[in-house]
Amino acid sequence: MQHYDFKNKISIISRANAGDVSVDSLGVFEQAAAAKADFIETPVRETRSGGLMCSVASGRDVALDEALDWSKDRVPLVLEVVNGRPGAANRVLNAARRHNVQDHVVLAVHSVRQAREITHNDENVTILGMLAQPQDYPAFYKAGGHIARLWEGDLTPGNLRVAENGVGSQRRPVWAMAGFYPNDRIRKYGEADLRDLFSMMSKGVRGVIVNDAGLAREALRQRQAPQPACGSFAVD
Numbered sequence: 001m002q003h004y005d006f007k008n009k010i011s012i013i014s015r016a017n018a019g020d021v022s023v024d025s026l027g028v029f030e031q032a033a034a035a036k037a038d039f040i041e042t043p044v045r046e047t048r049s050g051g052l053m054c055s056v057a058s059g060r061d062v063a064l065d066e067a068l069d070w071s072k073d074r075v076p077l078v079l080e081v082v083n084g085r086p087g088a089a090n091r092v093l094n095a096a097r098r099h100n101v102q103d104h105v106v107l108a109v110h111s112v113r114q115a116r117e118i119t120h121n122d123e124n125v126t127i128l129g130m131l132a133q134p135q136d137y138p139a140f141y142k143a144g145g146h147i148a149r150l151w152e153g154d155l156t157p158g159n160l161r162v163a164e165n166g167v168g169s170q171r172r173p174v175w176a177m178a179g180f181y182p183n184d185r186i187r188k189y190g191e192a193d194l195r196d197l198f199s200m201m202s203k204g205v206r207g208v209i210v211n212d213a214g215l216a217r218e219a220l221r222q223r224q225a226p227q228p229a230c231g232s233f234a235v236d
Contacts, residue, residue, distance in 0.1 A: 004076075006126075006147060006173040010201055010220055013078060013175065014213035015190045016042035017055045025062035026070055033075045035213035039106065041078040042067065044092050052095055054079075064092070068099040078128060080108040089114045090121050097122075112136060112143045119144025128175065134159040137172070141165055147173050147207070151180045152196070155203050164204075175207030176200045194219050 014037035016028050032040045042054040044064055052064035064079075071077045079096070081089045089109055096102040108128040109115050115127050128147045129140045137148045148163035155176055164171040178192035178200065190211035192200070197219035200208055210216045 004126075006206060007169075007171070008206075010205070011038040011175070011207035012213050012216045012220065013037065013039040013041050013207055013209040015209060015211050016040050017057060018188075018190050018211035025056050025060050026066070028056045029067065029070055029075070032213055036217050037075055037213035038207075039076050039078045040071075041080065041108070041209055043080045043082045045082045046088065046091070052092065064095050065099070068096060068101055068105075071104065072099065072101060076104050076106065078106040078108055080130065081110070081114060084110060084114070086113075086117065089118050093118055093121060093125060106147070108149070109145075112139045112145075115140055115145040116143040134162045137163045138165050141172060147175055149175045149177060149209070150205075152176050152178050152192070152200060153180060155200065155205065160204065173206035174204070175209055176203075176205040177209045178211075192216070194222075198223065 014032035014035065016032065029040055042056065045053050045055060047053055053061040054064055054067045056062055067077060079092050081092050089107060093102065093107060096105050102122065102125055106126045106128050107118055108130050109118070110130050115129065118125055118127055123144060126147070127145045128149055129137060129145045130149045131137060131140060134150060134154065150159055150163055160174060163174045166172060177189065178196060179189050190209060192210055194215065197208060197216055201219065201223055208216050
């Protein structure tokens with residue numbers, strides 16, 4: 001996704017597996033699009049028969065091919081490769097290629113090896129790291145990765161410095177998963193209120209992964225709204 005500005009804008013990533021359970025599977029994607037999410041994140045799992053399925057709300061699934069077809073000219077998908085076996089990441093990449101959307105997706109991986117595997121296949125694909133330890137991100141970038149994900153509770157200055165792996169314009173973009181503190185599960189994955197969102201955005205993250213994309217969009221709107229100049233008061 002070379003056309004997308006990952007470094008200078010704050011992206012809103014909606015979690016598909018936290019959508020409204022009252023709608024059908026693709027309805028969850030439609031809701032995220034209506035909330036003006038920049039991306040929709042969904043885990044991709046391999047079935048016993050070898051099919052690739054995206055997990056959505058309440059444990060329901062939608063075929064990856066169907067999700068990729070829906071995403072064309074709509075909202076880009078962040079495809080989390082759940083299967084850690086060799087070749088699994090490239091299976092997801094090849095599915096995106098079949099639909100000619102390899103430049104319209106982000107592949108999310110859990111290991112440096114997976115990042116290297118994807119880059120060896122296609123060095124132009126955007127890769128998000130969902131690594132367990134912040135200190136692994138320098139090796140992830142050397143393997144061809146592009147974006148780091150940190151838990152909300154891990155957004156310390158030290159972890160951000162390691163994950164950004166640079167200064168100024170050389171800093172790598174970091175996305176934050178809302179609602180999880182490694183040593184204390186205060187909220188469910190993706191849950192955040194306005195105060196939480198303001199806090200994450202103020203720390204310099206370039207994306208927030210949330211359940212409620214509409215609320216995140218409102219937080220971003222309020223954050224970017226012009227502030228009254230000092231001494232500017234209404235006069236009767």
